[in-house]
Amino acid sequence: MADFIEGIIKVWNGYGPSFLNGALNTLIVSFIGTVAGCIIGFGVGVVQTIPVDKKDPLWKRVILTAVNLILKGYVELFRGTPMIVQSVFIYYGARMVFDYQIDVWPAALLIVSINTGAYMAETVRGGILSIDPGQTEGAKAIGMNHVQTMMNVIIPQAFRNIIPQIGNNFIINIKDTSVLSVISFADLFFTHKSAVGALYLYFESATITMAIYLVMTVTASFLLRLLEKKLDGDDNYDLATTDTLAYTSGMLSYHQKEKTLEDFK
Amino acid sequence: MSENIIEIQHLEKNFGSHKVLSDIDFSVKKGDVTTIIGVSGSGKSTLLRCINVLETPSGGKILFHGNDIDEKGFSVTDYRAKVGMVFQNFNLFSNMSVLQNCVVGQVKVLGKKKAEAEETAKYFLEKVGMLPYINAKPKQLSGGQKQRVAIARALAMEPEVLLFDEPTSALDPQMVGEVLAVMRQLAAEGLTMIVVTHEMAFARDVSSHVVFMKDGVIWEEGTPEDIFVNPKKDETKDFLARFIN
Ligand SMILES: Nc1ncnc2c1ncn2[C@@H]1O[C@H](COP(=O)(O)OP(=O)(O)O)[C@@H](O)[C@H]1O
Ligand SMILES: [Mg+2]
Secondary structure, three states, X not given: OHHHHHHHHHHHHHHHHHHHHHHHHHHHHHHHHHHHHXXXXXXXXXXXXXXOOOOOOHHHHHHXXXXXXXXXXXXXXXXXXOXXXXXXXXHHHHHHHHOOOOOHHHHHHHHHHHXXXXXXXXXXXXXXXOOOHHHHHHHHHOOOOHHHHHHHHHHHHHHHHHHHHHHHHHHHXXXXXXXXXXXXXXXXXXXXXXXXXHHOOHHHHHHHHHHHHHHHHXXXXXXXXXXXXXXXXXXXXXXXXXXXXXXXXXXXXXXXXOOXXXXXX | OOOEEEEEEXXXXXXXXXXXXXXXXXXXXXOOEEEEEOOOOOOHHHHHHHHOOOOOXXXXXXXXXXXXXXXXXXXXXXXXXXXXXXXXXXXXXXXXXXXXXXXXXXXXXXXXXXXXXXXXXXXXXXXXXXXXXXXXXXXXXOHHHHHHHHHHHHHHOOOOEEXXXXXXXXXXXXXXXXXXXXXXXXXXXXXXXXXEOOOHHHHHHHOXXXXXXXXXXXXXXXXXXXXXXXXXXXXXXXHHHHHHO
């Protein structure tokens, strides 16, 4: 046991800053990848839910069908293959096919983004389809077109509903970006491999690595739960003043509220 | 005689092989309050949804100020902004406050300035007695309150015609009155309305024209007196007998 603690100290003394730097890189690539993946996912999900009307011109239906086929292919491809294989495929494949050596950072961001995008696309599509059709009808009934309906009514609600899944994707990314060490991306796991390569203290280094991953995922899920609580909002609302005379002069804000019991608690 | 706002000619609607509406003919003039009555499943909602193009008719025509709404170049969204609809289940935007619900259409569809839209929204919210609740979210309101907001949202678009599909059917009995009171007031002010309802007292007192539907056809129509006092068809009498007791 004393050996073990000594080993840990030794690893930490030699590689502490590297571990922290690796952890930071893990967080950065996970975060940016999740955000970019969300944007991709929303793009794909929104396109996939464009309604086709029998009255639409043929060219529109043909293009939409073709685009949807491509998007479906993208989703299947990146959900159906491991990210570690996608990493080598993109990193080394780009060099072979396009004669272009993509840098490690852009490669890492690209891989995580399009991988997350494929998962988010399905989530977003489900999120959009699960919104009560009455919401769409309410929007149509006041003359909104499809884009206006999506932007103002459906996407905000779908987004709110899938925040937990976005959070899950972020947490999964924190863990799964460890595969990026295969393209020598200097994340936390890559630091572990470097430390082990030099010191041969496998168990000690792995313990430190595990601990840091755990701290990151637990913190992330805690913050997410806070965010969700906040977004749920309180169930109270301020009654605007009932003095209707006050509205006649173009008054627009109703910040003054009557004191309620809540204020005295 | 004033011009028809909406004229429906030989309207038909099939869902697959299921014929839901056949040969529907009627028209609505400015200031008319047309009520549509009939048992459930008789096609009343489908008729209203065809008028608002939430369903595509299978045959026949709908004319708006004499223009075929199915014609190329006719803007369905502009048309819908002029023909409002109030739903049985309110369909308020659950991500928006009461005020936003009544503002968003004016700003996005009519292109109004936000401040102006808010003034208009508040004017109509006051009319339905919901002005104190402008900051509330729909989920915080009772059914009757939601429906009054939904009416204000539709009115804020300043439509020429307002369609109501059983606006009180999803409400607890004690809330029906508050919504009907608003609708009676709107009728008295001359708003053109087409109302599907099971509230026979409302239909009798407020309508200028009553349409009785059965099995997807207009079985009998006329003034409230024609339908409620002197119905000619047995089916109409049977229907009313069941509802009046
Ligand atoms: N989207 C639909 N698909 C298939 N059948 C439908 C659809 N909407 C309505 N119907 C059928 O059309 C008939 C008329 O329905 P509806 O217009 O809702 O009647 P009402 O409003 O008078 O109760 C019913 O038999 C109903 O089952
Ligand atoms: Mg109905």
